[in-house]
Amino acid sequence: MAIELFYWPTIQGRGEFVRLLLEEAGADYVDVARTKGGMAAMMRILEGKGRGALPFAPPFVKVDDVIVSQTANVLAYLAPTLGLVPDDEALRAEASQIQLTIADFVGEIHDTHHPIAGSLYYEDQKKEAKRRARDFVKERMPKYLAWLEDVLARNEKSKGRWLVGRELTYVDLSAFQVVEGLRFAFPNAMARMERRISRLVALRDRVAKRPRIAAYLGSKRRLPFNQEGIFRSYPELDAAAPKNR
Amino acid sequence: MAIELFYWPTIQGRGEFVRLLLEEAGADYVDVARTKGGMAAMMRILEGKGRGALPFAPPFVKVDDVIVSQTANVLAYLAPTLGLVPDDEALRAEASQIQLTIADFVGEIHDTHHPIAGSLYYEDQKKEAKRRARDFVKERMPKYLAWLEDVLARNEKSKGRWLVGRELTYVDLSAFQVVEGLRFAFPNAMARMERRISRLVALRDRVAKRPRIAAYLGSKRRLPFNQEGIFRSYPELDAAAPKNR
Numbered sequence: 001m002a003i004e005l006f007y008w009p010t011i012q013g014r015g016e017f018v019r020l021l022l023e024e025a026g027a028d029y030v031d032v033a034r035t036k037g038g039m040a041a042m043m044r045i046l047e048g049k050g051r052g053a054l055p056f057a058p059p060f061v062k063v064d065d066v067i068v069s070q071t072a073n074v075l076a077y078l079a080p081t082l083g084l085v086p087d088d089e090a091l092r093a094e095a096s097q098i099q100l101t102i103a104d105f106v107g108e109i110h111d112t113h114h115p116i117a118g119s120l121y122y123e124d125q126k127k128e129a130k131r132r133a134r135d136f137v138k139e140r141m142p143k144y145l146a147w148l149e150d151v152l153a154r155n156e157k158s159k160g161r162w163l164v165g166r167e168l169t170y171v172d173l174s175a176f177q178v179v180e181g182l183r184f185a186f187p188n189a190m191a192r193m194e195r196r197i198s199r200l201v202a203l204r205d206r207v208a209k210r211p212r213i214a215a216y217l218g219s220k221r222r223l224p225f226n227q228e229g230i231f232r233s234y235p236e237l238d239a240a241a242p243k244n245r
Numbered sequence: 246m247a248i249e250l251f252y253w254p255t256i257q258g259r260g261e262f263v264r265l266l267l268e269e270a271g272a273d274y275v276d277v278a279r280t281k282g283g284m285a286a287m288m289r290i291l292e293g294k295g296r297g298a299l300p301f302a303p304p305f306v307k308v309d310d311v312i313v314s315q316t317a318n319v320l321a322y323l324a325p326t327l328g329l330v331p332d333d334e335a336l337r338a339e340a341s342q343i344q345l346t347i348a349d350f351v352g353e354i355h356d357t358h359h360p361i362a363g364s365l366y367y368e369d370q371k372k373e374a375k376r377r378a379r380d381f382v383k384e385r386m387p388k389y390l391a392w393l394e395d396v397l398a399r400n401e402k403s404k405g406r407w408l409v410g411r412e413l414t415y416v417d418l419s420a421f422q423v424v425e426g427l428r429f430a431f432p433n434a435m436a437r438m439e440r441r442i443s444r445l446v447a448l449r450d451r452v453a454k455r456p457r458i459a460a461y462l463g464s465k466r467r468l469p470f471n472q473e474g475i476f477r478s479y480p481e482l483d484a485a486a487p488k489n490r
Contacts, residue, residue, distance in 0.1 A: 048395060053339040056346040056392050066335045070345035077338050090311045093322050094298040100315035100345075101301040107352060115360050116373065117380035128361065128373050135362035147301050150293060 003029040003078070006042040007059040011229040012177075014071045014106065015059040020173040021075055023216040025082035031221070033058075072099040079170045086165040095164045098151060098171045102178060105144040109185065110230045112136045112237055122234070133237035137189045141182070145197050148175060152199040160199050161206065168207070175200065176207035181231030189239035248274040248323070251287040252304040256474040257422075259316045259351065260304040265418040266320055268461040270327035276466070278303075317344040324415045331410040340409045343396060343416045347423060350389040354430065355475045357381045357482055367479070378482035382434045386427070390442050393420060397444040405444050406451065413452070420445065421452035426476030434484035 003022065007015025009031070022029045032038040045067065048054055052062075055069030061078065062068075068077045076096050079085035085095050110118075115132040116125040152160045163171045179200060182190045194201050207213055216222055225231055248267065252260025254276070267274045277283040290312065293299055297307075300314035306323065307313075313322045321341050324330035330340050355363075360377040361370040397405045408416045424445060427435050439446055452458055461467055470476055 048399070053335075053342060054392070054396055054399060055342070056349075056389075066338070068338045068342065070342040073338060073341045073345055076341075090298075093311070093313045093318060096318045096321070097298060097300070097313065097315040100318055104301075104352075107349075111356070116377050117384070119380065119384060128376070131373070132361050135364065139362070139364060144301075147299070151299055154293070154299060 001028075001064060003027055004032050004062040005029055005059065006032050006038075006045065006055075006061065009033040009039065010223065010226075012181075012223050012225060012231075013059075013229050016177055016223075017071050017170075017174045018059050018061065018074050018078075019221070020177060020213065020216075021078060021082065021084060021170045023221075024168075024170075024173055024210060024212050025084060026212055027078075027082055072096065072103050075099060075170045075174070084168070084170045084173075086167075086169070088165070091165050095169050095171050098148075098163055099174060101144070101147070102171070102174050105140075105178065106230055108136060108140055108144075109181070112185075113232050113234060122232075126236075129234075129237060133234075137186060137237075137239050141186065141189060142193060142196075145182075145193055145200065149197045149200050152203065161203065163203070168210070172203060172207055173213075176204050176213075179204040181225065184225045185231040185233060186238045188241050191242065192239065246273075246309060248272055249277050249307040250274055250304065251277050251283075251290065251300075251306065254278040254284065255468065255471075257426075257468050257470060257476070258304075258474050261422055261468075262316050262415075262419045263304050263306065263319050263323075264466070265422060265458065265461075266323060266327065266329060266415045268466075269413075269415075269418055269455060269457050270329060271457055272323075272327055317341065317348050320344060320415045320419070329413070329415045329418075331412075331414070333410070336410050340414050340416050343393075343408055344419060346389070346392070347416070347419050350385075350423065351475055353381060353385055353389075354426070357430075358477050358479060367477075371481075374479075374482060378479075382431060382482075382484050386431065386434060387438060387441075390427075390438055390445065394442045394445050397448065406448065408448070413455070417448060417452055418458075421449050421458075424449040426470065429470045430476040430478055431483045433486050436487065437484065 005018055005022065007013065033042045042058065044050060046055060052065065052067040055067060059071055059074060060067055060069035061074050068074050085092055112133040113122050113129050114125065115128045122129065151163055155163060157166045162168050163175060250260065250263055250267065252258065278287045287303065289295060291300060297310065297312040300312060304316055304319060305312055305314035306319050313319050330337055357378040358367050358374050359370065360373045367374065396408055400408060402411045407413050408420060
């Protein structure tokens with residue numbers, strides 16, 4: 001039976017972490033809200049009209065009548081059957097702690113353009129966004145990226161190629177997505193960071209070359225980044241462009 | 246072997262969700278940073294000088310040489326052995342999705358007093374905090390609390406007494422903590438909400454009466470709420486006091 005994914009149909013957003021997992025695994029899945037009548041089906045579940053667990057927000061999946069929500073939880077639930085996390089319990093816990101840290105990072109990235117309220121327009125919190133983004137670019141983004149680089153460096157099992165264990169896991173796919181998103185949203189800040197995170201950049205390249213991921217990225221199933229998702233291109237929130245010398 | 250918990254020694258913070266689990270289970274544990282030399286031991290691990298997984302931030306635990314971080318992950322890792330989550334895989338996933346939604350809620354609570362940067366003083370982001378807290382009290386807090394109430398109402402297995410399955414789980418302990426914290430931080434807003442969330446308030450009372458939790462709350466191990474944690478008492482961020490009529 002196909003895995004049903006429920007997520008907003010016009011953005012990458014948090015759903016993209018699940019899409020990447022399903023694509024890398026070659027899983028049989030339906031991106032429900034992008035099919036006819038799919039948005040209504042998603043809203044029915046969010047309004048509590050379905051059976052099973054009540055999601056607070058998308059993304060969520062439905063597998064054999066079980067509803068699972070919260071991105072990191074969805075990934076941890078699906079990855080074992082899809083072969084994208086090791087069997088070892090301690091390594092699974094490590095994958096989960098990295099994914100949850102990525103989730104925190106993603107939350108902070110979102111809040112650079114929405115520091116006051118998700119329900120308000122960017123234009124109505126632009127001043128606060130500039131202030132928050134300044135701290136993000138200077139302190140938080142380098143801290144998270146350096147931490148991911150350290151995790152790679154410490155993972156002797158994969159010689160620093162993957163974040164957890166010997167092989168690619170779902171966490172590596174999420175790290176790929178974060179690098180892609182940051183390049184889109186903060187190109188100047190990322191250009192400065194990248195030589196300090198060479199392992200992470202190499203991981204990004206390794207993921208992009210996986211045959212199924214490459215096919216996905218070249219397909220219409222991969223939505224482009226836009227100004228409605230988590231990663232948005234507001235040059236005023238990025239670091240200054242490097243000076244020509 | 247005792248479970249070692251690592252968390253900031255002077256605040257409840259995110260560590261409190263783990264402390265409540267350990268206390269309810271009657272587990273053999275050490276709150277390491279509150280012992281002599283414990284802060285230095287915690288910092289060594291955060292600086293990458295220990296073995297095993299590298300935590301991004303406290304809380305984390307050490308169990309038989311395995312390091313596990315990220316609050317929801319720590320709880321999901323410990324709860325099975327401590328008997329505080331059902332065996333069923335779907336129910337475990339449901340517990341995790343609720344806990345992660347509580348984690349998001351806690352993050353938003355924190356950001357009411359730190360909407361710009363965790364590294365700045367509250368006084369340096371007070372104006373933005375007031376704006377963010379206004380939206381939080383009006384939109385987000387009611388939304389999260391109503392969702393928890395709905396989850397309780399839907400859980401026929403426990404007749405609405407517990408959030409997941411038939412018996413108390415770690416998620417109920419976390420829901421208790423959130424109600425306590427909101428009463429401290431937003432007493433006016435909570436007073437208005439409470440009659441609309443009677444099941445959640447009843448759950449809070451039920452948890453408070455558990456013998457081990459009651460003993461813990463009356464002990465010195467339970468740190469008081471203060472102005473350094475997640476839940477802080479800033480009356481200017483709360484809703485207005487109800488008018489005498």
